[in-house]
Amino acid sequence: MQVKVDQSKCQGHNRCYAIAPELFDVDDLGNAFEIGDGVVSPQLVEKARLAVANCPEYAISIVED
Numbered sequence: 001m002q003v004k005v006d007q008s009k010c011q012g013h014n015r016c017y018a019i020a021p022e023l024f025d026v027d028d029l030g031n032a033f034e035i036g037d038g039v040v041s042p043q044l045v046e047k048a049r050l051a052v053a054n055c056p057e058y059a060i061s062i063v064e065d
């Protein structure tokens, strides 16, 4: 599984970062991006789905393996 932030939709609420700092980081403008290649380790799957559900802009997508 991988997470991906759509930069054109992200409005920088930072909820994803607050929920899963292992998966997301924020740039100087406050917009989020996935860390590395966005691969989600098994122990972070729950957090990844929580981040998707809590993004008000629907900017985070999950790519299943």
Ligand code: SF4
Residues within 6 Å of the ligand: 005, 009, 010, 011, 012, 013, 014, 015, 016, 017, 030, 031, 032, 054, 055, 056, 057, 058, 059, 060
């Ligand atoms: S929660 Fe959504 S809109 Fe907010 S920073 Fe994360 S990806 Fe961007």
